[in-house]
Amino acid sequence: MTETLGRRGASRCPFGSTRALHAEWTKVRTVAGTFWLLAAAIALTVTVGAAAAATRCPAGLACPVDTARLTLTGVQLGQALIATLAVLVISSEYSTGMIRITLTAMPRRPAMLAAKAVVLVGLVLAAGAVAVAGSVLAGRVILPGHGFTAARSFPPLSPGDGPVLRAAAGSVLYLALIALLSLGIATIIRDAAAAIGVVLGLLYLPPLIAAVLASNPQWQHQIERYAPMNAGLTIQDTTGLHNLPISPWGGLGVLATWAAALLTGGLMLWLRDA
Amino acid sequence: MTAGMTARRRAGERARQARFGLVLRAEWTKIRTVRGWVIGMIVAALVTVALGLLSSLATHSHCFARPGQACPGPGSIVGPGGEPVSDGYYFVRQPLAGNGSITAKVTSLAGLITYPPDHPNAIVSGVVPWAKAGVIIEPSTRQGSAYAAVMVTGSHGVRMQYNYTSDLAGLPGGVSAASPRWLRLTRSGDTLTGYQSADGTHWTEIGAVTLAGLPVTVQAGLFVASPSYVFTTPGFGGGFAGHLTQATAVFDHVSLQDKAARGTWAGGGVGVIPGGPALARGGLKESAGRFTVTRTGDIAPLAGVGRSIEATLQGTFAGLIVVIVLGVMFVTAEYRRGLIRTTLAASPRRGQVLAAKAIVIGSVSFVAGLVGAAAVVPLGEHILRAHGVYLHPVSTLTGLRVIAGTGALLAVTAILALAVGVMLRRSAGAVTAVIVATVLPLVLAISNVLPAGATDWLLRLTPAAAFAIQQDVPQYSQVIAAYTVTRGYYPLTPWAGFAVLCGYAALALILAAVLLRKRAA
Numbered sequence: 001m002t003e004t005l006g007r008r009g010a011s012r013c014p015f016g017s018t019r020a021l022h023a024e025w026t027k028v029r030t031v032a033g034t035f036w037l038l039a040a041a042i043a044l045t046v047t048v049g050a051a052a053a054a055t056r057c058p059a060g061l062a063c064p065v066d067t068a069r070l071t072l073t074g075v076q077l078g079q080a081l082i083a084t085l086a087v088l089v090i091s092s093e094y095s096t097g098m099i100r101i102t103l104t105a106m107p108r109r110p111a112m113l114a115a116k117a118v119v120l121v122g123l124v125l126a127a128g129a130v131a132v133a134g135s136v137l138a139g140r141v142i143l144p145g146h147g148f149t150a151a152r153s154f155p156p157l158s159p160g161d162g163p164v165l166r167a168a169a170g171s172v173l174y175l176a177l178i179a180l181l182s183l184g185i186a187t188i189i190r191d192a193a194a195a196i197g198v199v200l201g202l203l204y205l206p207p208l209i210a211a212v213l214a215s216n217p218q219w220q221h222q223i224e225r226y227a228p229m230n231a232g233l234t235i236q237d238t239t240g241l242h243n244l245p246i247s248p249w250g251g252l253g254v255l256a257t258w259a260a261a262l263l264t265g266g267l268m269l270w271l272r273d274a
Numbered sequence: 275m276t277a278g279m280t281a282r283r284r285a286g287e288r289a290r291q292a293r294f295g296l297v298l299r300a301e302w303t304k305i306r307t308v309r310g311w312v313i314g315m316i317v318a319a320l321v322t323v324a325l326g327l328l329s330s331l332a333t334h335s336h337c338f339a340r341p342g343q344a345c346p347g348p349g350s351i352v353g354p355g356g357e358p359v360s361d362g363y364y365f366v367r368q369p370l371a372g373n374g375s376i377t378a379k380v381t382s383l384a385g386l387i388t389y390p391p392d393h394p395n396a397i398v399s400g401v402v403p404w405a406k407a408g409v410i411i412e413p414s415t416r417q418g419s420a421y422a423a424v425m426v427t428g429s430h431g432v433r434m435q436y437n438y439t440s441d442l443a444g445l446p447g448g449v450s451a452a453s454p455r456w457l458r459l460t461r462s463g464d465t466l467t468g469y470q471s472a473d474g475t476h477w478t479e480i481g482a483v484t485l486a487g488l489p490v491t492v493q494a495g496l497f498v499a500s501p502s503y504v505f506t507t508p509g510f511g512g513g514f515a516g517h518l519t520q521a522t523a524v525f526d527h528v529s530l531q532d533k534a535a536r537g538t539w540a541g542g543g544v545g546v547i548p549g550g551p552a553l554a555r556g557g558l559k560e561s562a563g564r565f566t567v568t569r570t571g572d573i574a575p576l577a578g579v580g581r582s583i584e585a586t587l588q589g590t591f592a593g594l595i596v597v598i599v600l601g602v603m604f605v606t607a608e609y610r611r612g613l614i615r616t617t618l619a620a621s622p623r624r625g626q627v628l629a630a631k632a633i634v635i636g637s638v639s640f641v642a643g644l645v646g647a648a649a650v651v652p653l654g655e656h657i658l659r660a661h662g663v664y665l666h667p668v669s670t671l672t673g674l675r676v677i678a679g680t681g682a683l684l685a686v687t688a689i690l691a692l693a694v695g696v697m698l699r700r701s702a703g704a705v706t707a708v709i710v711a712t713v714l715p716l717v718l719a720i721s722n723v724l725p726a727g728a729t730d731w732l733l734r735l736t737p738a739a740a741f742a743i744q745q746d747v748p749q750y751s752q753v754i755a756a757y758t759v760t761r762g763y764y765p766l767t768p769w770a771g772f773a774v775l776c777g778y779a780a781l782a783l784i785l786a787a788v789l790l791r792k793r794a795a
Contacts, residue, residue, distance in 0.1 A: 033700070055725045066723075073723050077714060084706045091702065095610050193606065193701035197599035200709045201592060204717050208591050209329055211720035211760045216332045 020106055020115035027098075028089065028119055037085045038127040042134065045078030049135030050142060057147030057154075067148055068157060068167040068238040071139030075171050075236070076229075078131055079178045082124055083199045086182035089116050091192035109270055117183060117263070121176045128175035132168050163238035170235030170252055177252070178203070180259035181228060187266025203229040221245050228258045297621045297630040305634055311600065315642045318596035318684065322646030323653075325589030330654040333585065334661050351418040351545075353438040353575065356667050360501070361417040361438075362545030362571030364556045365410070367495030374532040375460035376409045376494040378525045379474060380426050381451045383407050385521040387503050388553065397553075400519075401428035404752060405500040406435075406573065407523030409459045411466055413489050417545050420485045422466035423497065423573070424457040428521070432457070433752070434468035434480040438575045441752040442481040444470045456527070464488045474527065494530060495539065496565060498523045498556070501572035504754045520553050522568040545571060577747070578755025582666040583673060584744045584762045586654025590680055591713055593646055597639045597684045598708045601691030604635050606701035624790045628696065632783060635692050636685040643684030647677040668746045675768065679743035682772065686779045687712055690737065693782035696790055711778070712737045719759045730765040737778045739764070742771025 028034050052073040057065070093099040106112045140157045148154035159165045182199045189195040206227030213220045224230045224245035232255035235248045246254065305311045353359040370376070385401040408425025422436035424444070432444030432455055449455050456471035467482040500521035528539075541558035556569030608614040621627055651673070658665060668676070687708070695704040715738035719729040733739055742764035749757050757763035764771055 033703070037703075052724060052728065055728055065725075070723055073718065076718060076721075077710060080706050080710045080714070084702045088702050191603075191701075193599045193603045193705045196702045196705045197595050197709070200706065200713070201595045204709070204713050205325075205592055205595075207717050207721060208713075209325065209588060212329055212585065212588050213332050216334060219332045 017111065017115075020111050021118060023102075023106065024112075024115045024119040028123065031092070033088065034085060034123070037081050037088075038123060041078045041081035041085075042127055042131040044081065045074035045131035046134035046138055048074035048077050050074075050138035053139040053142040054146060064239075065148075066237060066239040067139060067143055067154055068136075068164050069236040071135050071143070071157060072132065072167060072171050072236045074131070074135055075174065075233070078128075079175060079203065079229075080200060082128070082175050082179050083182040083203070084196055085124075086120055086179040087186040087192055087195045087199065089120055089183060090186040091190055091195055094190045095192060110267060113183075113187065113263070113267055113270075117180060120179050120183060124176045124179040125172060128172040131175075132171045136164070136168050163241075166248060167236045167238050170248065173252060174232050174235055174255065177232065177255045177259045178228075181255070181262055184259060184262025184264075184266045187263070187270055206230055225251075226254060228255050231255055293621065293623070294626050294630065297623075297626050298633060300617070300620070301627075301630045301634040305604070305638060311604075311638075314596060314600045315638055318593045318600070318639070318642040319646035319649075321596060322587075322589040322593035322643065322680075323650045325592050326586045326646075326650035326654050327589075327657065329588040330586050330657040330661075333581075333658060333663055350664075353418055354420045355437065355439060357439065358576040358664075358666065359418055359438045360545075360572040360574055360576055361419075362543070362547075362569075363406075363497045363499035363573055364541065364558065364567050364569030364571075365415060365493070365495055365497050365544050366539050366541045366558055366565055366567060367415070367493045368530055368532075368537045368539055369491050370411065370461065370494040370530065370532055371491045372532075373460075373462050374494070374530065375458055376411065377456065377458040377527070377529050377531075378409050378496055379454050379456045379527040380407055380449050380523055380525055381454045382524040383426055383428065383449050383521060384523075385428075385500055385519060386553065387519045388517045390503060390517070391505055401521060402500060402503050402519050402754075403427065403429040404572070404574070404754060405519065405521035406433075407496075407498045407521060407525075407567070408457050409495070410497045410573075411459050411461055411492050411494045413485070413487075413492050415493055415542075415544050420488075421573070422459060422468065422483050422485065424459050424468040424470065424480065425497075426455050426457070426523075428500075430752075432470045432480070435573070435752065436466070436483045436485070438573065439748075439750065440483070441750075442468075444468075444478075444480040445472065459494070460531075461488075461492065461494075496523075496525050496528065496567055497573070498567040498569045499571040499573055500569065501574065501754070504578075504756065518551065518553055518570055520556070520568060520570045522566060525565040525567065526563055528563065528565060539565075541567070543569060543571075572753075574753045575748075575750055577750050577753045578757055578761055578763070581658070581663060582746045582762060583651050583655055583668050584676060584746050585658065585663075585665075586650050587647060587676070587680060587744055589646070589650060590643075590683065590741075590744070591716070593643060593684060594687055594712060595709055597642065597688040598691040598712070599705055601635050601639070601688035602695035602701050602704040602708070604631060605692055605695040606699060606704065609699050610701075625787050628693075628783065628787050628790055632689045632692055636689045639688035640681040640685035642681075644678060644681030647680035651677055666747045672746045676744050676746050679768065679772065683740050683743055683775070686740070686772075686775050687737070690775070690779040690782050693779065693786040696786035697782065712740075712775075714738075716741065716759065729759070733759065733765050733771075734774070737775045739766050739771040740775030742766045743768045 049071045053071045136157050157164055185199050186195040206223050207230055210220050210223040231246055231251040234244050234246055234251035351359050351361050385405055386397055387400045388397045405428040406425045408423055410421055410423035412419050412421035420437055424434050426449045427433055431446035434442040456474045458469040460467050465484045468480040469477045470480055471477045498521055500519045502516035503519050504516045543556055554570045559566040691708045694708050698704040715732040715736040745764050745768055749763055
């Protein structure tokens with residue numbers, strides 16, 4: 001009894017106890033699905049990026065294309081797998097009944113959720129960095145052979161280039177924020193299928209709706225500024241920066257706000273129904 | 275003996291059917307009695323309606339006119355088939371009373387293109403692929419009237435076209451003084467027949483058309499038109515631009531075979547926009563039987579502009595996501611609760627269980643989609659018209675196809691989701707896989723990142739091809755226009771696109787049946 005109290009008092013680190021972190025890491029690490037999902041996210045992101053980069057700019061034409069954004073197209077697919085992983089971190093515990101053991105061992109829910117979030121963000125940052133680096137490398141190798149040459153003012157993609165570095169690093173952060181947003185939704189909707197449906201609906205529906213509202217620029221503009229995917233992906237833009245509906249970092253900030261709001265909301269609901 | 279065996283086989287067949295009936299009924303009871311499923315399906319229909327209404331409410335009147343053409347508002351030019359058309363050209367004409375024919379030799383077709391993509395600041399000489407020059411017969415010069423014409427084109431050889439939407443191919447190749455084209459159109463009663471010749475002596479028929487109710491005296495003559503140069507702004511984003519062009523054709527050996535006395539040729543523009551650019555006006559020069567005719571314009575159906583009832587179905591994406599979740603959960607929920615063991619113990623023929631589940635989830639999703647579409651189409655149409663948005667007229671049959679097709683789209687996608695759920699047994703992975711396969715291709719297609727060619731392939735090869743079932747405006751091979759997803763055009767025909775999704779669903783069902791039989795529950 002005294003020992004438990006002593007331990008609890010000793011673990012006032014901002015992300016919950018290291019034990020909680022260790023427990024979450026063990027859970028995530030030992031489930032086969034985690035690494036399959038991360039590997040698939042990396043593979044699909046790079047494949048789609050490479051396929052998009054393999055489009056040709058015909059000689060004699062000006063191609064007003066953002067090569068950085070083009071090579072990072074795969075993020076739009078990769079995020080779906082990252083979201084799946086994030087949803088499973090919570091909902092698989094509910095579907096297997098594991099949550100009862102977790103909560104018995106670690107009754108402080110904010111600490112447990114924080115531990116989950118830290119482990120998840122760590123994994124996603126690592127996988128995202130590999131996926132984005134792979135995409136940029138693929139773009140660097142593929143683009144010049146398809147008409148996007150330095151002579152036509154398409155310098156090879158390089159992390160030394162400020163906007164390209166921002167797009168690449170920002171895409172990794174984007175994936176981490178998508179993971180947190182999904183974690184928040186999964187805390188609110190504990191069923192895995194329903195949660196992932198809501199996440200992907202929230203991400204994919206606004207751009208589809210915005211596309212048909214060509215006759216209503218105000219609405220279109222609002223969707224592009226405030227929908228999580230539209231706003232968040234402005235971090236990938238490296239050309240036409242003065243024409244963006246929202247600044248790249250501002251867009252990522254909008255996504256961060258979504259993630260923070262959903263996580264907080266999820267936690268509050270969770271604390272109430274204890 | 276044999277009779278006994280047949281009877282026994284028949285009895286067995288009946289028993290099997292009865293068993294399948296029971297399995298089907300069990301699955302129906304599962305979906306009917308659990309409140310979550312019923313609410314889920316109602317939500318699928320409701321989001322389809324709600325998002326459709328929302329996007330209709332946010333849409334306002336917008337003039338989609340191409341340069342040099344009138345704004346296709348309600349009551350603008352409509353062809354004999356009720357479809358909106360462009361009808362602007364230079365006409366050198368004479369009345370033709372009764373039967374007769376018009377013949378002309380075209381020796382040259384040249385032109386001007388304004389601001390093409392490779393010379394964005396210049397007017398260059400050139401002929402667009404569907405620049406037209408030839409002979410035409412029509413009841414009147416009213417825009418939108420019926421007609422038949424034989425013509426040379428910029429790069430599609432000789433064609434016979436009539437009533438805007440019909441297009442028949444003739445001799446291939448371009449036209450020049452060394453290689454002229456002779457064109458003839460004869461009238462006999464209500465029937466107009468088109469002929470072509472490379473030398474003026476050997477004639478071949480291209481086609482014939484009956485224009486019902488053709489008056490005794492019709493207008494016959496030479497015409498020239500040159501549609502706007504429509505091009506994708508270099509590959510990316512599916513952006514389209516249309517620029518004014520002009521064609522100039524030289525005709526000689528022009529003759530009108532007519533019973534009545536020969537009159538004189540009168541030239542004039544049809545569909546001239548007052549105050550339009552000088553290049554759009556055109557004109558006629560005649561000397562020693564040579565007619566040099568110049569004009570912009572087109573005689574063709576209007577395509578790639580305006581919207582149709584399909585614009586009210588934007589909520590389908592949301593409804594689709596809901597039925598994907600339900601389709602997957604219809605099987606994964608059984609795995610989670612262990613109900614699948616009871617289900618399979620009660621009916622050990624696992625293929626039958628899968629079939630019964632597919633039929634039940636498919637039918638229920640079909641009804642949800644059908645009800646949603648049937649509600650939102652008339653409501654959305656009403657809102658759009660009230661907002662002054664021009665909608666392409668759609669035949670009843672096409673309208674029914676679009677509405678029932680929306681139901682079928684949801685049904686087959688739910689079956690695909692069910693099959694993927696059986697294969698993966700994990701609901702999150704299955705939901706993600708099916709949403710990514712059906713919705714993401716459209717997200718990528720409408721984003722301004724991928725080039726037009728790549729998006730076309732995405733919408734041919736992925737299950738998202740099935741959204742073509744909602745396309746209700748035809749794509750014309752003789753009109754170059756912005757045929758993009760955001761304007762309601764898909765690269766595959768409606769049924770071919772739907773067949774792609776059905777193919778995926780069938781494949782997934784077969785794999786699911788094999789896995790279900792092999793694996794322990």
